[in-house]
Amino acid sequence: MSDLLLRVSNLKTVIGSGDSPVRVVDGLDLEIRRGETFTLLGESGCGKSMSALSIMRLLPMGGHIIDGTVELDGVDLLKLPEQEMRRVRGGRMAMIFQEPMTSLNPVMSVGKQIAESVQLHDNLRGAAITKRVVELLDDVGIPDPERRAQEYPHQLSGGMKQRVMIAMALAGRPELLIADEPTTALDVTIQAQVLELMGRLKREYGMAILQITHDLGVVAESSDHLAVMYAGQVVERASCRGFFNKPLHPYSQKLFDSLPTEQKRDRPLSVIKGTVPPLDSQFIGCRFADRCDHVFDRCRSEVPQWDLLSEGQGVRCHLYDQIDPKVGTLCLPTETVVEPCEQEKRDKPTLLSVSDLKVHFPIYKGLFKRTVGAVKAVDGLSLAIKEGRTLALVGESGCGKTTVGKAILQLIRPTAGSAKFDGDELTQLSRSALRTRRRDMQIIFQDPVSSMNPRMLVGDIVAEGMVAQSIGVDHADRQERVERLLEQVGLPVSAINRYPHEFSGGQRQRICIARALAVNPRLIICDEPTSALDVSVQAQILNLLKSLQSELGLSYLFITHNISVVAYLAHEVAVMYLGRIVEQGTVEEVLQTPAHPYTQALLSAVPVPDPERAKERIHLQGDMPSPAVPPVGCHFHPRCPQATDLCKQAYPDRVVLSDTHTVYCIHTER
C-alpha cells in the first residue's frame, strides 16, 4: 500500500453546454497522502466545492467532468460504473457539508439517520447497529450518546448537528473525509471544538481529510498541505508552514494583506481590485492578471505554467519562471499610502447611552395563550457610544447582539430600560418625533442580498430615506445627491438605473452604506456587515467604513463575532453573553488583558493565521444555554473552567478594573 491516497490530475469540470460552458474546475492537480489534512483555500466562486463534488462524482444537474483522472488508491474513480461508485461514496470517501441544519432529515431521530449509513456499510443487525451508532456518537464527542441517539435534529445545537454529520460520515470508516467548509456556519468556540475533533479522528481512524475553507485561520490551525485556488485553477501549492512563512503567488500575498489585524489599525487594508473573472470567459494569459499588482506584459499574453519550487511548494505565476532573485523582493508587503485616519480623543461627548435595556419575547402556551415565560434576548444591558467612535459588540450567535441593535433603533420596542440619543429618550418619543429622529441613526445589515428590495432600482433604494425624511428639494436634487453618495462609496453613477441583483456582494453592501448615509446619520449600527463577504471584499468595506468615519465623524455600533475585525476597527469593545454584557473596555484592554473567563476563551478560540504561534487554548464545554431559562447565578458558570459554587449563587456584581474597563466576574481581582 503506497502512502499516496488520492491523486487528481488535470481534472476539468464544466457546468452547462453550448458555446460558453462555465469551466468551474479547469485542470486541477492534487495529491493527498494518508493521514494528512489537505486544504483547498480560496474565495467564493473559485471552484473549491465543485472540485470536491467532482471527486465524489456528485455534480449538480448540468455539470459534467470533461477531462482528467481521479485515482483513489490507484483506482480511477471516473471510470467506475455508478453502482460501484456508490460503494466508494460513504465507504472509502465521505463528505460533510457546510450547513448542518439542512443536511439532516428533521423527522428522523439522529440515531436512525446514523443507523442508515451504518447498515449500508456494515453487515449488522438489531442491537449491534444501535451499539455501533452509540459508539460513533461517542467517538465524535457527544455526551450521553444513548439518549442523544433518540433525539431529533431540532433538539440539537448547530455544533452537535455537525458532530452527528461527522458521525454519519465515519460510519463507513472512510479513508478520505471531504469537509466542505465544515465550521463556517459555527461560532468560534464551537468551531474550535469541531476542528479539534476532526484532528483527533484523523489520528484515530488514520484518515486523510480534504478540507475546503476560505478562512486562513482555520488553515493554519488544522492543515498539513494546502492548495490555493483561483478561478477554477490551483495557483499555489505548499506545505502549511511553507505557505504561512512565505506565500508566493501574488494572490496569496494579497489574501494575507487584506486580513484585518490590530497591527494594521493605522492604515487602510490592502485590497484586491476588481472581482474574480467570470468562469465562462476565454482566458488569455494569467487569470489573476487584471487584479495583480505585479502584472507585466507576459502575464496578459501567455498562460503561466506550473513552477515547482523547493519542498513541494509550487506556484503558477510568471514571476517564478526562472528561479531568480525577484522571489526575495516579492514578499515585501506592498506598502500603500499610510494615512493615520484616527485621532485619539477620548473626551468627545456621548452620543448614545443605553442603560438597563431589556427585550423579552413572551412565550405563549396553551389554549388561551397564557404567557408562561419569556425569552430574555436582552436582559439589562448598558453601553455608551461617544461621537466619532466605534463600539464593537462582540458575542456568539444567539447572545442577543442583533436584538440590541434593533432595540436601540426602536425597530423592536424594548421591554424596559432607556436609550438616550443626544439627550432624547428614544423609548419615550412620540411616533412623529421618532420618525424625524430616525435620520440620525441608521443600520447596515449582514446580508446585502436580503437588505434591498429586489424590485427597486438602486437609485430609488438610495433615495428612499431622503424621500421619507424630506431631505432634498425635489427629485432632481435628490438624484444629484444619490449620484454623489454612490461616488462616495466607490460605485459608478450608472448604478442608479440598475437592479441590486446585478451587483456583487461587496458592491451591494456599498449600496446599503450609501442608503444609510443618504439621511446624514450620526450613528450607524453595523450588524455584521462583512460576515457574508470574502476576505478581500471585507477589506474594501472596512476601509470604506473607516474613511467615512474620519471624514464625516460617524459613530458606529459594530455588531460582530469576528475578533480580528474588532481589533482593526473598534475603539471600545463590549463582550456579550446570553443577553448581558460580561466585559467592557477599550480595545487594548479587552483584547490584550481579557479579564472575564468567557472573553479569554473566546479570544483563545479564534484561529490565528500563523501555524507557528502555539497558543494556550481554553476549551469551552457545551453550548450556550437557552435565553428562555438562563442558568441561575452567573450565566456563564456551566461552561466556565474557573467556576466555583459561589458562581451559582447570584449574578456577579460589576467589577471596575480601570476608568474604562469593567467586568462581571467574581474571580477578577481589582
Place this chain on the structure above:
Amino acid sequence: MVLLSTDILIFLLLALAIGYALYARKHEHLRAPWSLVLRSKVGISCMVVLSFYILVGLLDSVHFHPTTKNGAPTGDVISLFDHLVTPLREQQEKTYSAPFAAHLYSKESIDLPDGGQIRGYPRLQWGGAHLEDPQQMRLADILSRTLAGAFEGLLIWLIIAAAFVARLASRESCSIGRLLHRLLDGRSEIPWHVMLYTLAIMLVLTFIALNLATHYHIMGTDKVGEDVFYQALKSIRTGLVIGTLTTLVMLPAAVLLGIMAGYFRGWVDDVIQYIYTTLSSIPGVLLIAAAILMLQVYMSNHADEFNSLVERADLRLLFLCLILGVTSWTGLCRLLRGEAMKLRETDYVQAATAFGVSHFTIITRHILPNVMHIVLISLVLDFSGLVLAEAVLSYVNIGVDPTMNSWGNMINSARMEMAREPVVWWSLVAALLFMFTLVLSANLFSDVVRDAFDPRLRQGK
C-alpha cells in the same frame, strides 16, 4: 350600443391587463418571468388556443340593439358575435337533430305533396337543405367543404405566418431565409415554430367549422332546435366571465386584508383571521344557493326593472361572480398573510422602518410588489377551477340563469337527453369538448406561469 354590467367589468379587466402588460414591459423583474413563459413550448401554444377563446369572448361582450331591415331598432339585445354568426343563430330547427343530419331526430307525420300523410323523419329546414338527395350527396358535400375550409385556413395562415416572419426578420435584422431555417430547426430563442403550428391547427379547424356550419348543424340541435355549436360558442363568454371576474372581485379584499393581517399583526391580524376562518367554515355551496335564491325572489318581484331577458340573465351572472368571489378569497388571503409576515421581517423592510417610511408606503412599495407573483399564480390557477365550478353550480340549478348559454346549463339539460331513447349525446359532448379544451390549456398555461414566477423553482434553473 348596450352596456351590460359584465361587459363593463370585462373591458375594465382588459384595460387592466393591457396596463399591466405595458408596465411589465418596462420592468425587468416582471418581464423576465413572462419571457420564460414565452420560451416554453407548452406556454406559447396554450396562449394561442386561449387567445381564440378570448377573442370569441370579447366579441360576445359587445352588445347592441339590432336594427330591423327598415332601420328601426328592436327590443332585443345581441352581441357583435351573434351578428357575425347570424346564420347559426337564426337557422333554428323544430327539435333535436343529430350532428350533420339532414333529417330530424324524431318521427313526425309529414304532409305529402299529394295531400297524404306518412310518419317519418322530416327534412330539416336548414341543415343539409341544399342537398337534393342527402343519402347520396351528403358525404361528398361534407368532404369537399372540409377540404375547402382547410385550404382557406392554410391560406390565411400562410399570409399571417409570412407577415410575421418578415417582421421578425426585419426586427432581428437577418435574412428571411436564415430566419426560416432557424425557426424550422427550433433554434430560435422563443419557440415561434410551435406558435405557428398551433395557429395553423386552430385556423384550419376554425375555417372548416365556418364552411360547414352555414349548411349543417355540425354539433346537432337541441330540444327547441337551436344549434348546439352556437350554444357552445356562446358559453365561452360565460365561462371566461366566471373565471376572470370572480378573481377580479375577490382580489382587492384578499390582497388588502391578507397583507394587512401579515404586516400589522396584533389585533388587526386577529380580526381578519377571525373573518376568514368563519367564512371558510360555512359550506360555499350553501352560501351560493342562499344568495342566488334570494336574488331570484328579488328578480321575480321586480320584473319590470329589467329591460330585457339578457339584462336579467346578466345580473344573475354578475351576482354569481360576486358570491363566488366572496367564498373564494380566503385561500389567497391566507397565503398573502403568511408571505407578508415573512416580508415584514426582511432587512429591507426593517431598513425602510429605520428611515421612518410610513406604513402605507412600505406596504405599497416593498410588500405589494413582492407578493404579486403569488397573486398572479393563484389567479391563473383559480381560473380553470372556477370554470368547472360554474358547470357544477348550473347543474344543480344555482348557477347562471337558465336562459343564458353556459356549459353548465348544457350539461344540465343533457341530463334529460341522456335518459332518452335513442340517446341524444351531442349537447353533452359539445359542452365537454369546449370546456375541456379551455380548462386543459388554462391548466397547462398556469403550470408554466407558476414555474416561471415561483422564485424557488427558478433558482434551480
